[in-house]
Amino acid sequence: MMAVLGRARWAVTDGWVVGRANMINWRRNPGLIFYCMMFPIMTVVFGYVFGSAMSVAGGGDYREFLMPGLFGQAMMFGVVTSMLAVTSAVSRGVTDRFRSMPMAQSGVALGRSFADMFSSLIELTILLGCGLLVGWRWHEGPGKALAALGLLLLWRYSLIWVGIYLGLLLPPEAAGAAYVPLLPLTMLANTFVSPEKMPGWLGAIAEWNPLSSTVSACRELFGNPGVTGGSWVAEHAIELAVAWPVLLLVLFVPLSVRRYRTLSR
Amino acid sequence: MSGSAKAALVAEGLRKTYGSETALDGFDLVVPEGTVCALLGPNGAGKTTAVRILSTLLKPDGGRALVAGHDVTREAAEVRRNIGVTGQYPAVEEILTGRENLEMWGRLYHVGRREAQRRTEELLEQFDLTEAADKRLKHYSGGMRRRLDLAAGFFTVPKVLFLDEPTTGLDPRNRNEVWKMVRSMVEQGTTVLLTTQYLEEADRLADQISVIDAGRGVVEGTPETLKSLVGGDRIVVTLAGTADLAAAAAQVARFTGTEPEVDAEARRIDAPVRDRVGDLVEIVQMLRGQGHGVVDVSLRRPTLDDVFLHATNRAGRRKEPVG
Numbered sequence: 001m002m003a004v005l006g007r008a009r010w011a012v013t014d015g016w017v018v019g020r021a022n023m024i025n026w027r028r029n030p031g032l033i034f035y036c037m038m039f040p041i042m043t044v045v046f047g048y049v050f051g052s053a054m055s056v057a058g059g060g061d062y063r064e065f066l067m068p069g070l071f072g073q074a075m076m077f078g079v080v081t082s083m084l085a086v087t088s089a090v091s092r093g094v095t096d097r098f099r100s101m102p103m104a105q106s107g108v109a110l111g112r113s114f115a116d117m118f119s120s121l122i123e124l125t126i127l128l129g130c131g132l133l134v135g136w137r138w139h140e141g142p143g144k145a146l147a148a149l150g151l152l153l154l155w156r157y158s159l160i161w162v163g164i165y166l167g168l169l170l171p172p173e174a175a176g177a178a179y180v181p182l183l184p185l186t187m188l189a190n191t192f193v194s195p196e197k198m199p200g201w202l203g204a205i206a207e208w209n210p211l212s213s214t215v216s217a218c219r220e221l222f223g224n225p226g227v228t229g230g231s232w233v234a235e236h237a238i239e240l241a242v243a244w245p246v247l248l249l250v251l252f253v254p255l256s257v258r259r260y261r262t263l264s265r
Numbered sequence: 266m267s268g269s270a271k272a273a274l275v276a277e278g279l280r281k282t283y284g285s286e287t288a289l290d291g292f293d294l295v296v297p298e299g300t301v302c303a304l305l306g307p308n309g310a311g312k313t314t315a316v317r318i319l320s321t322l323l324k325p326d327g328g329r330a331l332v333a334g335h336d337v338t339r340e341a342a343e344v345r346r347n348i349g350v351t352g353q354y355p356a357v358e359e360i361l362t363g364r365e366n367l368e369m370w371g372r373l374y375h376v377g378r379r380e381a382q383r384r385t386e387e388l389l390e391q392f393d394l395t396e397a398a399d400k401r402l403k404h405y406s407g408g409m410r411r412r413l414d415l416a417a418g419f420f421t422v423p424k425v426l427f428l429d430e431p432t433t434g435l436d437p438r439n440r441n442e443v444w445k446m447v448r449s450m451v452e453q454g455t456t457v458l459l460t461t462q463y464l465e466e467a468d469r470l471a472d473q474i475s476v477i478d479a480g481r482g483v484v485e486g487t488p489e490t491l492k493s494l495v496g497g498d499r500i501v502v503t504l505a506g507t508a509d510l511a512a513a514a515a516q517v518a519r520f521t522g523t524e525p526e527v528d529a530e531a532r533r534i535d536a537p538v539r540d541r542v543g544d545l546v547e548i549v550q551m552l553r554g555q556g557h558g559v560v561d562v563s564l565r566r567p568t569l570d571d572v573f574l575h576a577t578n579r580a581g582r583r584k585e586p587v588g
């Protein structure tokens with residue numbers, strides 16, 4: 001028991017040391033902030049332009065409907081950020097140095113996840129600012145709004161680990177091309193359109209997309225329009241917005257840690 | 266190990282294949298404590314693969330290895346506590362300064378923050394990086410990166426230090442710096458296994474050289490043994506025509522007392538010399554006196570090729586190195 005605790009403590013300490021080094025990136029690379037703002041600004045403009053032309057199932061303002069979708073989508077794109085960071089560290093040999101050291105073997109992955117979580121916080125803050133700027137609001141009080149942000153960050157954290165694993169698994173070129181399959185995955189959900197408005201089978205897939213659960217839960221907690229009941233998945237959005245990420249974490253944390261250990265490129 | 270010195274490193278029959286490519290094919294090595302061993306071989310010989318297996322980064326498909334008395338596959342964590350590694354390319358964080366890099370690696374050796382800072386200053390001094398300590402890595406030259414990389418590998422004064430081609434790509438001045446630093450590490454009691462493509466480097470640094478090709482040891486011994494195998498400096502004479510090549514070669518043979526290597530296509534005669542300049546002048550004068558047209562003459566030190574040539578008993582030139 002003590003040994004396990006000791007190991008866990010080192011994993012967190014080492015993760016913090018590695019993560020902090022990665023975070024310095026932000027202070028030294030102010031350009032990174034602008035790079036991170038590109039996506040939110042583009043999507044907000046997109047929402048602004050098309051907002052008036054779209055109607056929401058169950059009524060309501062499209063911009064209010066869209067924002068939680070964009071938040072969820074942006075968090076999902078984090079998979080690529082993590083993949084790129086991981087492949088870059090491997091190709092620079094930095095990962096091998098870590099692996100040849102007597103540090104906690106899970107420390108490298110943990111450090112990566114800490115650093116990426118820090119970037120996510122910055123990114124989400126920018127997104128929220130942009131949303132508020134174009135008139136998006138929360139209506140259910142700060143407590144529920146914070147709960148929604150918590151769900152978004154949990155969603156992101158689970159995807160960071162998916163990204164770490166895929167980054168270690170796939171060749172470096174694949175990481176850069178990951179947007180190609182990812183973009184349709186983020187759209188085949190309730191991000192931009194309610195699944196009810198899609199053809200039957202497509203709607204079913206979109207409803208079961210884990211992203212949809214997080215977005216639905218956020219709409220509910222923020223008090224934004226587009227929360228339509230009916231199916232079992234839609235009824236249990238908040239529970240599923242916790243369950244999906246937890247499931248991903250249970251799968252991908254051990255997979256990633258083991259992958260670091262057996263990495264042999 | 267039976268006998269005198271304790272071994273810091275033992276490898277027995279290491280094998281590793283990548284798909285159909287055999288990287289290591291029964292590789293053996295014994296390195297006594299406190300010595301420097303150079304793994305000498307051309308590109309693709311299996312040097313990096315051997316180092317990666319010995320430093321726990323790669324699992325062998327067969328054979329076994331002990332480093333600092335611990336099995337590299339079954340006691341990897343123990344091995345890691347006793348080694349330092351620098352890979353073929355410097356592994357440094359670009360975004361950090363030299364000092365931050367060292368402090369980070371130090372913290373990960375679990376020596377505590379204070380000790381990590383103290384040791385960092387010491388290493389910056391020892392590796393001549395104090396002035397550049399607060400510069401970010403992207404402003405470092407190749408030589409400075411390499412030195413920082415070495416310092417990181419040497420953070421805990423490891424029992425065994427692995428250096429994979431520590432001077433490849435460095436200019437002569439930086440190469441000398443690195444050599445100096447390797448020697449100072451050995452003085453502090455560390456056993457070093459380094460890989461190199463250059464006979465000269467192995468000669469300068471190593472107590473023991475192991476020549477590796479196509480994944481297995483070709484020949485092993487002290488630098489003296491290997492040099493006596495290949496002889497000393499050589500002279501290369503290029504003639505104007507091929508017609509009298511055999512005659513000229515015979516004269517050179519009489520002068521040097523050994524049969525020279527003759528490359529008819531390039532019209533070249535390649536022979537060992539004792540007195541570099543004296544022999545050169547005399548051979549050229551002799552050949553010209555006999556009416557041979559000499560278009561080029563040069564002196565060269567023995568290379569890795571010469572070692573192979575002699576180690577494999579001139580059983581045909583080995584295939585050209587890849588990459």
Ligand SMILES: Nc1ncnc2c1ncn2[C@@H]1O[C@H](COP(=O)(O)OP(=O)(O)O)[C@@H](O)[C@H]1O
Binds near residue numbers: 265288306314
């Ligand atoms: N990851 C890998 N995948 C496939 N082949 C590899 C890999 N690493 C090395 N090899 C092959 O194994 C052989 C030995 O490589 P290596 O150990 O890197 O040699 P060296 O370091 O002496 O240049 C080479 O033929 C190389 O092509």
Ligand SMILES: [Mg+2]
Binds near residue numbers: 353
């Ligand atoms: Mg190599």
